[in-house]
Amino acid sequence: MKVEQIYTGCLAEAAYYIESEGEAVIIDPLRETQPYLDKLEEEGAKLKYIFETHFHADFVSGHLDLAKKTGATIVYGPMAKTEYDIHSAKDGEILKVGKLSFEVLHTPGHTLESSTYLLRDEEGKDYALFTGDTLFLGDVGRPDLAIKQGSLTKEDLAGLLYNSLRQKIMPLADDIIVYPAHGAGSACGKNLSKDTWGYLGDQKKTNYALRADMTKQEFVEEVTAGLTPPPQYFAKNAMMNKAGYESFDEVLEKGAVALTPDRFEQLVEQEEALMLDVRTPQEFAAGHVPGSIFIGLKGQFAPWVGALITDINQPIVLITPEGSEEEAVTRLARVGYDNTLGYLDGGVAGWAEAGKEVATIKSVTAPQLAEKLAAGRVETILDVRKPSEYLAQHLEAATNFPLDYINRNMQKLNRYDTYHLHCAGGYRSMIAASILKARGFDNLVDVTGGWGDIEKTDMPKTDYVCPTTLSQDLIDEAVSSVL
Incomplete structure (x- = not known):
C-alpha cells in the first residue's frame, strides 16, 4: 500500500495518491494532470478511480482531463449532479483498489454532496479518512457555500454537518489518520491547523467542533459565527467543477x-x-x-x-x-x-x-516612516491587513483598509491625498498599491517589510491582543464596517 499526500502551498490544498497491486486512486486532483500522469508512469500503475470529496469552490479540479487521459472513473458521493459522466456512489458503498477498499461515507454539511472516503488496508483494518472539507485539523468546513441550493440556510447546513461528524466520523477509532483537503491559509474554514495530517483521536480532543458535550445548537452557533463573505470566485469554480471546462x-x-x-x-x-x-x-x-x-x-x-x-x-x-x-x-x-x-x-x-513608458511606486522603510510620522509629514497610513490582524495590534495613526475589500471601498479615498500602505510583510500592500495606482491614485508610498518591521519601531501602537481571544462580535463589527 502506498499513500502519498501531494500538497500545494499556494492553495493550501492536498491531493492524494493511493496505490495497491498496480491499481491507483487519486483524490481531489488539481487542474494540471501531468504530475499525476508522471506519477502513474513512475509507479507502473493504472488509475482506476478519481475520487472527488465534493464540488470544490476554491479551485478547479483536474478530474475531467485526468479521466479522459487515463480512462479512470470519476466518483462523487450521493446527491452529486454533473453535466458529465460520473459514478455517483451510495452511502456505505465499498470500492476496491488492489487489495485496499474504500467505504464512501456521505457527510453533508459543507455541501450537500460532501463525502468522506474511509480507507481500509490489506487486512481490512480502518486506516485513514480522506475528509475533504468536512473535517479539517482544528476546524470543520464552512457551511455557507451551498446555501443557494434550494432554500437551505447556513444554519441548516451546519446542522447537517453536526450530524455527519457525530454519526459518521466521531464513532471511528482514534488511531485512524485524518487526511483533509486543506490546511492553514484556505478560506474553506476559519481556524485550520498548519499541520496537513493528524489522528482522529487528537481531533476529538482538540478540535472545538468535535467537543463530546457540544449540543447541536452550540455547534451551529460556533461554526456559523464570524464567517466573512466567501471570495467571489468560489461559486464560479464550483460551477466549473459541476459543468465542465x-x-x-x-x-x-x-x-x-x-x-x-x-x-x-x-x-x-x-x-x-x-x-x-x-x-x-x-x-x-x-x-x-x-x-x-x-x-x-x-x-x-x-x-x-x-x-x-x-x-x-x-x-x-x-x-x-x-x-x-x-x-x-x-x-x-x-x-x-x-x-x-x-x-x-x-x-x-x-x-x-521598445521606448515605452515605465512606472514606479515609492517605498520607505519602517524607520523612515517613523521619522516622517514624527515630523508630521504623513497624511494617511492604510493598514491593508485583515480586520482580525488590525484589531490584534496596529499603529495608532493607521486606518484599516483591508485588501480583501479594496474594490468596494476605493471610493472612500481621495485621489489627491498621499497614502502610506503596509501589510504584514509587503506582499499585500504592493497589490493594493498597484490596484490604486492603476485607478488613478498617484501619491502612494509602500512601507517595505510591513508590520514585521513596524513592530520594531517606537511609533505609537495599540496594545497587543492575542487574535484567538478577540471578541467575535468585535471582528464582525470591523468586517461590516468595511463592506
Missing part, C-alpha cells in the same frame, strides 16, 4: 505565448486585457508597465487573483520572471482564469527597450 492543455497552449511589446499593447487595447505582473513586490516597485496590477507568484497568488479579479473570463496578459510563464498560466487556470492571451517577451526591460 476547457482542456488545460488548450489553456496552456493559448496562454504561454510570447508577445512583442507592440502586440502586448495591442491586446490590452483591443481585448481590454488586464496586465498582470507576477514578479516580486520589489521588482514591481522599481519599474512596471503603467496600468498593470501586481499579484506575485511568490505568495498566495491564486486566492488573491480569485478574490480581486472579479470577471473569471477576463482576458489577461502577463508580465513574468523569465522561465515562469507556464507556471503563471497554470496557477491562473487552477482557479478558473483560463483566458490568458500571452506574456510580455523580454519583460519590463524589453518594454523599456
Whole structure:
C-alpha cells in the first residue's frame, strides 16, 4: 500500500495518491494532470478511480482531463449532479483498489454532496479518512457555500454537518489518520491547523467542533459565527467543477505565448486585457508597465487573483520572471482564469527597450516612516491587513483598509491625498498599491517589510491582543464596517 499526500502551498490544498497491486486512486486532483500522469508512469500503475470529496469552490479540479487521459472513473458521493459522466456512489458503498477498499461515507454539511472516503488496508483494518472539507485539523468546513441550493440556510447546513461528524466520523477509532483537503491559509474554514495530517483521536480532543458535550445548537452557533463573505470566485469554480471546462492543455497552449511589446499593447487595447505582473513586490516597485496590477507568484497568488479579479473570463496578459510563464498560466487556470492571451517577451526591460513608458511606486522603510510620522509629514497610513490582524495590534495613526475589500471601498479615498500602505510583510500592500495606482491614485508610498518591521519601531501602537481571544462580535463589527 502506498499513500502519498501531494500538497500545494499556494492553495493550501492536498491531493492524494493511493496505490495497491498496480491499481491507483487519486483524490481531489488539481487542474494540471501531468504530475499525476508522471506519477502513474513512475509507479507502473493504472488509475482506476478519481475520487472527488465534493464540488470544490476554491479551485478547479483536474478530474475531467485526468479521466479522459487515463480512462479512470470519476466518483462523487450521493446527491452529486454533473453535466458529465460520473459514478455517483451510495452511502456505505465499498470500492476496491488492489487489495485496499474504500467505504464512501456521505457527510453533508459543507455541501450537500460532501463525502468522506474511509480507507481500509490489506487486512481490512480502518486506516485513514480522506475528509475533504468536512473535517479539517482544528476546524470543520464552512457551511455557507451551498446555501443557494434550494432554500437551505447556513444554519441548516451546519446542522447537517453536526450530524455527519457525530454519526459518521466521531464513532471511528482514534488511531485512524485524518487526511483533509486543506490546511492553514484556505478560506474553506476559519481556524485550520498548519499541520496537513493528524489522528482522529487528537481531533476529538482538540478540535472545538468535535467537543463530546457540544449540543447541536452550540455547534451551529460556533461554526456559523464570524464567517466573512466567501471570495467571489468560489461559486464560479464550483460551477466549473459541476459543468465542465476547457482542456488545460488548450489553456496552456493559448496562454504561454510570447508577445512583442507592440502586440502586448495591442491586446490590452483591443481585448481590454488586464496586465498582470507576477514578479516580486520589489521588482514591481522599481519599474512596471503603467496600468498593470501586481499579484506575485511568490505568495498566495491564486486566492488573491480569485478574490480581486472579479470577471473569471477576463482576458489577461502577463508580465513574468523569465522561465515562469507556464507556471503563471497554470496557477491562473487552477482557479478558473483560463483566458490568458500571452506574456510580455523580454519583460519590463524589453518594454523599456521598445521606448515605452515605465512606472514606479515609492517605498520607505519602517524607520523612515517613523521619522516622517514624527515630523508630521504623513497624511494617511492604510493598514491593508485583515480586520482580525488590525484589531490584534496596529499603529495608532493607521486606518484599516483591508485588501480583501479594496474594490468596494476605493471610493472612500481621495485621489489627491498621499497614502502610506503596509501589510504584514509587503506582499499585500504592493497589490493594493498597484490596484490604486492603476485607478488613478498617484501619491502612494509602500512601507517595505510591513508590520514585521513596524513592530520594531517606537511609533505609537495599540496594545497587543492575542487574535484567538478577540471578541467575535468585535471582528464582525470591523468586517461590516468595511463592506
